[in-house]
Amino acid sequence: MRLHISLEDDVVRELDRRVAPRSRSRFISEAVRRALDDERRWELIESAIGSIDDEGHAWDRDLAGWVEAERHADSRRVG
Numbered sequence: 001m002r003l004h005i006s007l008e009d010d011v012v013r014e015l016d017r018r019v020a021p022r023s024r025s026r027f028i029s030e031a032v033r034r035a036l037d038d039e040r041r042w043e044l045i046e047s048a049i050g051s052i053d054d055e056g057h058a059w060d061r062d063l064a065g066w067v068e069a070e071r072h073a074d075s076r077r078v079g
Helices: 009-018 021-048 065-075
Strands: none
Touching: 009 021
């Protein structure tokens, strides 16, 4: 789909320094896709806030000890 957008001159100069003129659309499309993916991830993160109880977890008493035990419990981990 064709889309008309406006960019500041300095943005276009930087774009032209980094990509070939015939690659602008692909570069911009990929950049927008990454930005949209980031936005979706932040929405998921924000929607999860408060979904885990503040207490009643195996790690409540000794977080560092729990993390260490979890690391050693997974045979696929090194170290």
